[in-house]
Amino acid sequence: GQNIDQPTEMTATEGAIVQINCTYQTSGFNGLFWYQQHAGEAPTFLSYNVLDGLEEKGRFSSFLSRSKGYSYLLLKELQMKDSASYLCAVRDSTDSWGKLQFGAGTQVVVTP
Amino acid sequence: NAGVTQTPKFQVLKTGQSMTLQCAQDMNHEYMSWYRQDPGMGLRLIHYSVGAGITDQGEVPNGYNVSRSTTEDFPLRLLSAAPSQTSVYFCASSYGQGGTEAFFGQGTRLTVV
Numbered sequence: 001g002q003n004i005d006q007p008t009e010m011t012a013t014e015g016a017i018v019q020i021n022c023t024y025q026t027s028g029f030n031g032l033f034w035y036q037q038h039a040g041e042a043p044t045f046l047s048y049n050v051l052d053g054l055e056e057k058g059r060f061s062s063f064l065s066r067s068k069g070y071s072y073l074l075l076k077e078l079q080m081k082d083s084a085s086y087l088c089a090v091r092d093s094t095d096s097w098g099k100l101q102f103g104a105g106t107q108v109v110v111t112p
Numbered sequence: 113n114a115g116v117t118q119t120p121k122f123q124v125l126k127t128g129q130s131m132t133l134q135c136a137q138d139m140n141h142e143y144m145s146w147y148r149q150d151p152g153m154g155l156r157l158i159h160y161s162v163g164a165g166i167t168d169q170g171e172v173p174n175g176y177n178v179s180r181s182t183t184e185d186f187p188l189r190l191l192s193a194a195p196s197q198t199s200v201y202f203c204a205s206s207y208g209q210g211g212t213e214a215f216f217g218q219g220t221r222l223t224v225v
Contacts, residue, residue: 004154043155043202044216045214048213087155099145100145100157100214101157102155104152104154
């Protein structure tokens with residue numbers, strides 16, 4: 001099984017940078033996903049890491065260290081529309097199809 | 113593009129009633145799954161399917177049944193609703209193995225009274 005931990009809530013100012021950390025313990029690892037979920041809406045895919053290092057996609061970047069069981073999502077140049085919950089999810093490799101295990105999510109509040 | 117379509121969006125049930133949550137995808141995805149989302153607990157896997165005719169249990173399967181007669185459809189049945197099943201339910205699909213992202217439906221907010 002997996003334990004996935006991420007902070008419950010973070011607050012930041014518009015235009016600033018916020019880093020959301022995710023730590024995990026897993027019996028098998030086959031990739032880590034970050035999803036964004038606005039209130040009352042479905043989660044939408046942001047990023048995927050399977051190898052160590054940084055993946056950059058516009059204002060969002062995601063980092064993975066497999067040896068440390070650690071990832072972070074970096075949100076730069078924050079905008080009001082970035083206020084949402086950010087979900088860290090780990091894919092289990094113990095079966096060929098790799099079920100996703102989700103963390104509880106980090107609520108990011110962007111203030112003017 | 114329709115993507116993943118869930119119906120209904122809202123539902124209120126009385127304890128003991130049964131119902132089916134519908135999920136359909138038009139992306140020819142092999143892998144489909146059902147999650148429930150409760151405050152402070154994240155998304156938890158109920159059941160999943162790796163293709164037509166193949167289903168398996170996830171983390172919290174009790175009280176739910178699924179079937180997969182076609183690639184497109186993956187309905188979730190509540191056999192006898194209980195207040196503990198009050199939650200938001202999401203259906204998701206993905207192409208298959210490896211690092212393919214999951215696409216989520218818009219969710220069903222279910223209240224059992």
